[in-house]
Amino acid sequence: MAVKEHINEYFNGQSFMILCALALIVATAVALLMGVQPVQVGSTGLLFSLKGSLFEAGAFSAAINVLCLFVMGGIMMALNKVFSYIRSVTHLFVSAFFLLQLAHPAGLVSFNVGTLLGLVTVMLILPLFASYQDRHCQRNIFLVFTAISAGSMFHYGFLVLIPAFLLGFINMGVFNLKGLLAMLFGLITPFWITLGMGIAKPADFVLPQIDIVWNLTGQSVVGLMHLLALLIAVTGVVLAVMNLMTIMNYRMQTRVYNAFMVFALVIAVISLCVDFGNVTVYLTLLCIMVAVQIAHTHTLRTSPFRYLLMLLLIAGCLGFYAANLLYP
Numbered sequence: 001m002a003v004k005e006h007i008n009e010y011f012n013g014q015s016f017m018i019l020c021a022l023a024l025i026v027a028t029a030v031a032l033l034m035g036v037q038p039v040q041v042g043s044t045g046l047l048f049s050l051k052g053s054l055f056e057a058g059a060f061s062a063a064i065n066v067l068c069l070f071v072m073g074g075i076m077m078a079l080n081k082v083f084s085y086i087r088s089v090t091h092l093f094v095s096a097f098f099l100l101q102l103a104h105p106a107g108l109v110s111f112n113v114g115t116l117l118g119l120v121t122v123m124l125i126l127p128l129f130a131s132y133q134d135r136h137c138q139r140n141i142f143l144v145f146t147a148i149s150a151g152s153m154f155h156y157g158f159l160v161l162i163p164a165f166l167l168g169f170i171n172m173g174v175f176n177l178k179g180l181l182a183m184l185f186g187l188i189t190p191f192w193i194t195l196g197m198g199i200a201k202p203a204d205f206v207l208p209q210i211d212i213v214w215n216l217t218g219q220s221v222v223g224l225m226h227l228l229a230l231l232i233a234v235t236g237v238v239l240a241v242m243n244l245m246t247i248m249n250y251r252m253q254t255r256v257y258n259a260f261m262v263f264a265l266v267i268a269v270i271s272l273c274v275d276f277g278n279v280t281v282y283l284t285l286l287c288i289m290v291a292v293q294i295a296h297t298h299t300l301r302t303s304p305f306r307y308l309l310m311l312l313l314i315a316g317c318l319g320f321y322a323a324n325l326l327y328p
Contacts, residue, residue, distance in 0.1 A: 012090040020098040031105035085257040093295035100287040103320035118284035138182040145186030156208035236290035265289035
């Protein structure tokens, strides 16, 4: 029993998180030395365009990318300290996030749209959670949807955040007529300013071009990256279902916070299927939400299954990392 408790404390502790962070740095450096190239994704925004890599691939871009991943982990830890969406004292959700990111070396070697989408998401969770049962939180609603709208001008991937945060605010019990107006003004304002100042013209408006999964099955576009995304998605959904009954017994506020994590997980999975040709855009967002479910699964159970889950996670992520290096 003492050995099991020691292992459990290690996985939940800061030491394992630091080890995973160091592994992420080493994995990035090795990927750069091996000449791994970033995945080129659809770059069309509703008005402008972002390249798949926001900086030219190289050591500087990779360092910015890894730094942003660490910032995401830090924000998620800070959010958990304030809002306790995971009731146990654990760093495992950050460790799991780093491991899941490590499995995809092409997403480490440059600062990319997927990392930016994940970073914006975790930053916007703060005003969302802070709005719980606050009927006067229209500023938070306006802020969140303004940020999403501004992001969508540069890449359509940000549009997936609209239903996630809309459901989030509704579930927070704050979405009334004023909230609806705040959302609409938030979505309109960036376009209004951009078009009104002449930075862009209405003719520049472009609808996203997406590749639905069933249109691509069997084509050469389906590879290790897509297999990894599907495995992470299936794992996240299965674990979310397993955790559901226990989380439903939490107090209302904690249930509401975790409901948003599930909303975002499901919408990220749907986005992977709807835009299967550009899975890297949504992969970081998916990893964040799946990491939360992994932490729940580990902390809610005392059976050996939680240790098996961690071993499979570590082995699977390292295996995919090696496979992606050998067969890019």
